[in-house]
Amino acid sequence: MIRVVSGTEDPPGIFPLVQPGTGPSAANALSGTAHGPVVQAGSIGQIHFHHGPERGVPRQLAPAPAHFTNRDAELDELDRPVAHPDRCGLVVLSGFGGVGKTALALSWLHRARDRFADGQLYADLSGADAGRPADPATVLGDFLRALGVPPEELPAGTGPRAAWFRSSVAGRSVAILLDNAWTAAQVRALLPAAPSCTVVVTTRRMLRSLLADGARFIDVGPLNADASRTLLLKAVGRQRISAEPEPARELVRLCGGLPIALSVTAARLASRRLLRLGETVAELQQEQRRLGLLSRGEEVSVRSVFDASYQELPGPARSTYRAMGLHPGPEFDRAVLAAATGLGRAALDEPLEALQEAHLLQEVRGGRYRFHDLIRLHAKEKADVTDTAERRAEVLLRIVEHYVRRTGQAAALCTPHLRGAAYEFAFPEADSAEFADRGQALDWLEQERANLVGAVRAAADGGLLAAAWQLGYLLWPLFRYRGHHADWRAVDEACLAAARELGEPELEARTARRLAMLHHRHAEWAVADRLLHRCAELHARSGDAYGAADTADAQAVLALARGDALAARASAQHAETGFAVAGFPRKAALARLLSGQAGVRIGEVATGLTEVRAATALLREHRAQDPFNAARARLVLGESLVTAGEAAEAAAEIDAGATEMDELDSPVGQALAHSARAELAAARGHPADERRQLAAALRLFEHQGDEAAAAPLRDRLTGPSGPA
Structure with missing residues (x-):
């Protein structure tokens, strides 16, 4: 059988007819335009024409997802006119598994159905066999059959089939969804040449080289909190969401904006009408169980979509993925990556590239990376099951x-x-x-x-x-x-727990002292007292003179905060002597500052002010080593001068101390500066300024959780009289 097809491109394996017996020089011309099978010949015997079966327009897409939610920006981008009007429209939707790329593609293609009068084709490029992508020749065969080509007439091989496919869709308006693409080459073999066609590709990889084919890239990320809540509401119902608004918000957070995770959770809630959202949240908050709860078999499983991406990684990238699954925080830089893996920074380039290409790792800014929360749990899970405990x-x-x-x-x-x-x-x-x-x-x-x-x-x-x-x-x-x-x-x-388990009394004492000061700031006086008493015991046993002086200093701070200036002065003087004997002049100066502050408060203003002046001068000498306390000393001196009636000098010291705290960018120091300025404003009879400074100090102290400092300021602002 000889079959001749007219057109601008001859499908492979089908040749123009030459009249038998006349030789290659014989004329055999066809003018005009012909559609369908054409024979121009002399006497060549019997000819049979075989037409493919008449078929309807192919509509191969699965239904649009029922609960598709709020991808307006991505849909607008898909609606945008093609950048290269002489080529087919090629759009690549990339993102990690389960983020909703296919749902977005299906929703848009169904919405745009009227634009594609000649059909919509679909192929899953992930292939039927795990770990083996679909063969483009097989996909092209499926497409050609859908377009009416009889199976027995299909040529063999990717190249001939691709040429016939391009001929078949030339001049037609066809949409093609290539789902789960592996490589750019796999996609490229399936592209039509017709500018009237549109190809949408979904992939877990970036496939950057498709830029040369005119591709537009849309990064499909997790849903935001509002869109996630809307999806959950559509699936579960407004009544249940409204009945438990806080658990609903937490459920959205735990699912990380991942449509597949939200869908699994919603399906579980929908199938168990008596299950409360709060119970589901309590289960999902257990990190070791979360992936399991968000995986319902292989068909709808957060774990399986991440597993697929992980299995496709090269070995070094898998190892890096597992190592960073053990990282204890949400974000990390290349330096800690190098430390964790034992690789040099240059050797990290390939695994980092592979992880980003697979959308398993996101670069948030130059040299800093993060996992999606659920991907981080998957990476840790892979480390737990793959690597030894050692x-x-x-x-x-x-x-x-x-x-x-x-x-x-x-x-x-x-x-x-x-x-x-x-x-x-x-x-x-x-x-x-x-x-x-x-x-x-x-x-x-x-x-x-x-x-x-x-x-x-x-x-x-x-x-x-x-x-x-x-x-x-x-x-x-x-x-x-x-x-x-x-x-x-x-x-x-x-x-503190580590020091005790190590059996290191010095380390325990140091930590207990610091923890006591935190409890003091929260006005948890009894706990602070108990911790400092333990410090004193430990230092007494070991004969640590510095430690004993340091504990006395902390006890002085605590006593002054509680309003016991006499006890504070005695403890501070004891600490000053201890530090001086042990050879720590800066610490001795801090204790002297505290002693003078207490002296001013008990009415020994002249003596106390002298001590504060001397301590401030000493701490200024140590400013390079301890700029915070050098600035704090100026604020203490300013407050002491206010009490002594020296407002002009007080203002100069307070302004200087406040400037230094601003330079240090210390909210704690800035709160102290506002507090000192409030005292100055009160002494000058400026209640509006006093209130303004008190409010600023209170805001900062409350933000830091310093209740001991905040409480008296709050009382002054909200008490019966307030600033006069």
Whole structure:
């Protein structure tokens, strides 16, 4: 049989007819336009024409998802005219598994159905066999059959089928959904040439090289909280959501904006009408159970979609993925990645590229990365089931020791007077970067705060007690300058337990003293007293003169805050003597400042002011080492001068101290400055300014959780008389 097809492109394997017996020089021309089978010949014998069966327009798409919610920005982007009018419209929807790429594509294609009068084709490029992508030749065969080509007439091979496919859709308006694409080459083989066609690709990879084919890229991320709540409401019903609004919000957070997670949760709630949202939240809050609860078999499973992406990673990327699943915080940089994996920064390029290409890791800003919360749980789960306990402990120790080194460098700049403790590192330094100055060091501590606090907890829970204590102890400049009382409490409680388990009384005493001061700031006087009493016992047993003086100093601070200025003066004088004998002049000056402050409060204004002046002068000499207390001393001196009736000099000292606290960017110090300015305003008879300064100080103290400082200010603002 000879079949001749007219058109601008001859399908492979079908050749123009040459008249038999006339030779290649014989004329055989066809003018005009013909559609369908055409033969132009002399006498060639019998010819049979075979037409493919008449078929309807192919509409292969699955139904649009019932609870599709709020992808307006992405839908608008899909509606945008194509950038290359001479090519088919190619749009790549990329994002990690379960984020809703296919739902978005189906919703848009159904919405735009009228634009594609000649049909909609669909292919799942993930393939029928796990780990083996679909063969483009097979997909092209399916497409051609859907377009009316008889199976027996299909040519073999990707190239011939692709050419016939392009011919078949030339001049037609067809939409093609290529779902779960693996590679750009796989997609490229399936692209029509017709500008009237549109191809939408969904993929867990980035497929950047499709840019050369005119692709537009849309990154499909998690739903926001409002859209997630709407999806849940559609599936579960308004009545149940309205009955438990707080659990509903927490449920949305725990699902991380992931449509597949929300769908699994909604299906469970819908099938169990008596199950309360609060019960579901309580279950999902258990991290070790969350992935399991969000996976209902293989068909709808958060775990399985992440597993698929993980299995496609090269070996080094899988190892990096598991290592960072053990990272104790939400975000990390390349330095801690290098420490955790033991790889150099250059060697991290390939695994990092692979993880980002698979949408398993997101670069949030230059050199900093984060997992989606559910992906982080999956990475940790993979580490738990793949790596040995010894390997996991090693990775965690590498991470914690990296933070110990960096935090130690920051502490050396911010609080160089902090007494260190011996620590023997198990692993060599992986990062030699240094901080330029105190400000940069303090900013780094703030930026890494969640990671550092998480690392202390993880190390303590993992039995890395010495590392846990060392890291927690070195976090003092963060708490001294910035407050963060909840983190301070969590860190010091973990450190106290670690010190006790290690059997290190000196480490226990140091932590107990610091924790006592936190309880004092929360006006938890009995707990603070008990901790300081324990400190005194431990120092007495060991004969630690510095420790004994330090405990007396803390007891003086506590007594002054409670309004017992006489006890405060006695303890401060005891501390000053102890520090002087032990050879710590800066600490002796701090104790003297406290003694003078107490003296002013009990009415010994002249003597107290003299002590405060002397202490301030000494602390100014130590300003490079301890700028916070040098600035604080000026504020204390200003308040003492207010009491002594020296308003002009008081204003100068308070202004200078406030400026220095602003330079240090310390909310704690700024609160102290506002408090001092309130005293000055009261002495000058300026009630409006006094109220303004009290309110500013109160706001900062309350934000830090410093109830001991906040309570008297609040009383002055809300009491019967208030500032006069």
